[in-house]
Amino acid sequence: MTTEMNLEQKFQDYVDAENKIEPKDWMPDRYRKTLIRQISQHAHSEVVGMLPEANWITRAPSLRRKVALLAKVQDEAGHGLYLYSAAETLGADRQDMVEDLLSGKAKYSSIFNYPTPTWADIGAIGWLVDGAAIANQVMLCRTSYGPYSRAMVRICKEESFHQRQGYEIMMTLARGTEKQKQMAQEALNRWWWPSLMMFGPTDDESPNSAQSMKWKIKRKSNDQLRQEFIDKTVPQAEFLGLQVPDPDLKWNEERGHYNFGTIDWEEFYNVINGNGKCNKQRMDARNKAHDEGEWVREAANAYALKEQKRKEQVAA
C-alpha cells in the first residue's frame, strides 16, 4: 500500500513538472482506465461522426464541394485510426473497443445523433461541431499522456482545416440567395445548442473532471472551454450576418465574456440516453457495416495465413 502511494505521489510530481507519461511508464490504474475510456470514446466519435456528413457525399452541390467533403470524412476515419492506436498503447484491444461501441456499451459524442437534413448542416457541422471539437482538442495537445497528445497535434491540424472549410460553406450560403441564407440560418439554429452541449455538463455536475484536471489529462474545465468557444464563435456568426438562437446572449463588459442562456440539459441527457433522432440509425449503420464486412475480414486473415505458410514452405 505504501509503495503504491509512493508511486502515485511520484507520478503526480512527474505530471506536475509537466512531463509526458509514456506507455511503459508506471501509471495509476485509474489513470490508465480513464484514458482508455476517453480515447476510445474519442475514436468512436470520429468513426460515428463520419455518418452524418457521409450523408451528403453523393449530394454535394458542386464537384469541388464533393471532393472536399469526401476528403474530410476520410480524414475522420484516419483520426479514428490514430486514436484506436493511442488507446492500444495503454493495453486496450481495438477489437474489444469496437465490440463495445457496437453493443452500445461504449459511448460516442452525442452530437452525431443529430440529423443533417440540408446541405447547410454540412457547413454548420464544420464550423460549429469541428470548432467545438478543436477547442477541446487544442487543450488535449498538452494532455499528460504522450501518445494521446501527439495524436492530437496531428488531428488538430486537419480539424482546423475542416473548420475553415465549414465556415466557408456557411459564408457562401449566407451571401447567396434568400433561400440559401435561410438554409444557413436554420442550420445554425439546429446546431448551436448541441454544439455548446459538446463540452459536457457544467463543472458542478461533472464529477470526474477534478481528477482528470489533477492528472493533467484535462487542462481546462467544461465551462471554461464552453465560454471560450462562445466568445470566439459569436463574432463569426455576426460576420456571416446570422442570428445566434439565444435571446439571452449578450456581451458582458465586466467579465470580458458573453453571457448566454440556460442550456437544456434535459435534451442533452435524453440524446445521450438514446432519444436523439438518429441514435438508432447510427448504431444500426455501424453494426450493419461491421456484420457485412465480417466475411471480408475473415478472408483477409485466411489469405494472410496461407501466404505465411507458403513462405515458410519456400524457406524450408
Next chain:
Amino acid sequence: MQKELLEYTLRLGDNALILGQRLGEWCGYGPVLEQDIALSNIALDQLGQARMLMQYAARLKGEEYTEDKMAFFRDVTEYHNVLMLELPNDHWGFTIMRQFLFDTFNYYQYTQLLQSQDDHIKSVAQKAIKEITYHAQWSAEWVIRLGDGTEESHQKMQTALDELWQWTGEMLTPDAVDEKMREAGIGADLNKVKEEWQQKVAEILEIATLKKPEDDWMQEGGKQGEHSEHLGYILAEMQHLPRMYPEAEW
C-alpha cells in the same frame, strides 16, 4: 472532329465521375477502417480526374459552360460512361471485382493516353497514370486476397465475376468515335488495350483461383448514351440541389 473530341472527353470524364460517385457511397460503411480509407482514396482520385475532364469538356463546349454545369445539368442520355460503372455497389467483393476489371482497363488506356496528341488529355493522363497504377495494384491484390481467402469469399468473388463479365465488353470495343480519336492520335487503341487487359485479367484471376467466364453476350450502349435504369437514380441524387436552385452558387 470537335464533336468527337467532346464526346471522347466526356466518356473519360463520365467514367471517372460515375465511378467516383459510386465509390463515395461506401465512405463510412467499409468492412474495416483501413479499407474504408483506401477506397475513399480511389474515389477521390476518380473525382479529381473527373473535374479535370469536365473542365476540359466545358471548354470545348463553349464559354457559358463550367465543370459543374457539365456534371449537374446533363441528363441520362447525355452521359457517356460505360454501363458497368453505374451498376449498384452490391457487396464489398462485387465493388472490388468491378474496380479490378475497370482499373486494369483504365491502366492500359491511360498508358496510351500519355502519348495523346491532345495536350489536355495528355496532361490529364500524366497526372492520372500514377493514381490509376496504384488503383490497379490495390484492386488486383484484393481480388487475389478474397478469391483465395475463405470458401465463402471465393464463392462471392466468383459470382461477382460471372455477373460482371457481360458488362466488360463495352469498354474494350471501339465504336466510330473511338476509331476517329485513335486515327487522330488523340485516343487509345482499344484493340490493343483489350489484348493487354485480357492477358492481365487472366493472370490475376488465376492467382486468385477464380475461373475466367467464357465470353458470351456483352452489354453495350453506355458510351453512346443508352443507359440502364440505375443512372437516372445516380443523377437524381447527385444533381438535385443545383437543379432545385439553378441560380445559386455553392
